[in-house]
Amino acid sequence: MTTTVENNASANSGRTPVDGPALWPAQAQAPQVVGRQLVIERGEGSYVVTRDGQRLFDGTAGLWHANIGHSRPELAQAAYDQMMQLETYHTFARFTNDKAEALSEKLAEVSPILDPKIILNSGGSDAIDVACKLARRHWQREGRPTKQVILSREFAYHGLHAYGTSIAGLEFNREGYGTESLVPETARISFNDPEQVRRTVEEIGPENIAAIVTEPVQGTGGVNPPTEGYLETIQELCRDNDILLILDEVITGFGRVGTMFASERYGLQPDLVTFAKGVTSGYAPLGGIFVSPRIWEPFYEDSPDTPIFRHGSTYAGHATAAAVAIKHLEILQDENLVERVREFEPAFDAALEDLAARNDDVVEVRYAGLLGGVTLRESVAVDKVCDRMIDKGFISRPLRGNTLQVSPPFIVTEQELNAFLAAMDEAIGEEAAS
Missing domain, CATH: 3.90.1150.10 (Aspartate Aminotransferase, domain 1)
Structure with missing residues (x-):
């Protein structure tokens, strides 16, 4: 019988894998970092x-x-206290937990969207997947099934889940999965030319576009603040053509650009906003999206025919992560x-x-x-x-x-x-x- 080791050696055509720890390094050519980490x-x-x-x-x-900053004892204490009371409980159907509810109320107070609902999850990549799914679900529910395409910018980074991979504007993050777009119906727009954005919307057809996703300031794409009139043009195109505006504030949210959200700095009124990183400063994995009334109200109507948004995950609204986030928001304010x-x-x-x-x-x-x-x-x-x-x-x-x-x-x-x-x-x- 051929052993697994022999099979691996054959598959490698005589090449010897580098040795190293069991942990697979993220976003790296492994031989270039193993031994140098x-x-x-x-x-x-x-x-x-x-x-x-x-x-x-x-x-x-x-x-x-x-x-x-790192190693703030107040956040360690918040996590300890919460775990001693309840590590977490899920938020499916009739169940929720007190910290997920409390955090959501605090987030609603600082939200860049008036009167939002908040969907919690485990991070920025999760949040982008939810936002893109919800955008398409919105138009299906509205009876406009052709509105499926998600537009995103050249050089954009929106995490590496299925939707984030598909709408990435960094081509190397989209390659190698057998199709041009891991999730179909995506396209890229210029990262800085508002007139090119107009042309792309016209070419694809507003009747086919569900949403435009953009970072207010591109991060991984090279730190690109918006050129004059760019974000305003995107917002105008969305409003004039019934296209949802999704802002990815995973990096810019919670103060990074000098306002609680970049939406405020640039005078934007988005339909959906994703957040993560700055909500806990990394002390617990937590992210989510702010959902505008335009999107959430039909899912809350008191009717037997009210639709369901079929989304949820085990750790959405994790009680300990929420407790850490609450304490973190207090520190942002108090200091x-x-x-x-x-x-x-x-x-x-x-x-x-x-x-x-x-x-x-x-x-x-x-x-x-x-x-x-x-x-x-x-x-x-x-x-x-x-x-x-x-x-x-x-x-x-x-x-x-x-x-x-x-x-x-x-x-x-x-x-x-x-x-x-x-x-x-x-x-x-x-x-x-x-």
Whole structure:
């Protein structure tokens, strides 16, 4: 009998897999990172500490989420207290739990949508899947079955569940699954040209479009704030053509751009808003969507024919995650952290502009709130710059377009920001000269 090992060896055509830990690395070519991974064991405010004791300034707030900093004891206590009372209970049919209800009421108070209903789940990718499903379900219920296409922007990132993969504007996240779009009926629009967006809507036909999904400020796509008139044009097209506007505020929500939601900063009135990361600052996996009355009211009518939105998951409204989120929202308010971002923004902008002015290898800097991107000349390898920065004690990440991510926790000091950007300046120069 042929053994599994022999079968694997045959399948690999004599190639030997790299050895490494059992954990599959995310978003990476495994041989390029196995043996080089940094194992983070502790966090301290704006810093994390590796297994071998290296202290690193977290210039990206993890994956854009560690807004209030790492290892806050108040949140650990909130989780402990809740688990000692009730770890969780599901929210299916007649059942719910007190913390899911309490969190939803608090979220409704700060919602960018007036009088919303809130669907809770486990994160941003979950939220995008729910929002896209609900958009199509809305038009089916309305008796307009041709409205199925979901439009999203070039360079967009909306997580990596089925819908997030399908509407990604980063082509490498959509490739390799056997079809052009994992979920059919999706298409991309220009990331910055409102007139091209108009043409795409006309070509596909508004009668076929269910929704347009957009990040107010693109994150993974290179930190792209909206060009003048862009978001306003999208909102106008949605209103004039009966297309739902879905805002992905997984990164921008809960203060990252200096307002509670970017919807407020840019004067938008969306139909659905997705959120995650900043709702707990990463202390518990939690996300969800705000649903406008236009969408939720038909599902609440007191009638035997009222439709059901067939969605739910075991951990939707997880009681411990909700308790952590409630405490986190209290910290945001009590410490005026959203206002702090707004007040810190001019210094943040000036520091990035100063970096661009003094380093000829910086092509452009872009920013909004505490969300920044530093684009380098193509000849300077951005991933190598990130490696050099780690050696210096600072974390950045490579983004699309040879761009470095700058998104520190809200508690960052001006001194820490300047040290971070000085290390970036130095690392860019070293890599350019190598």
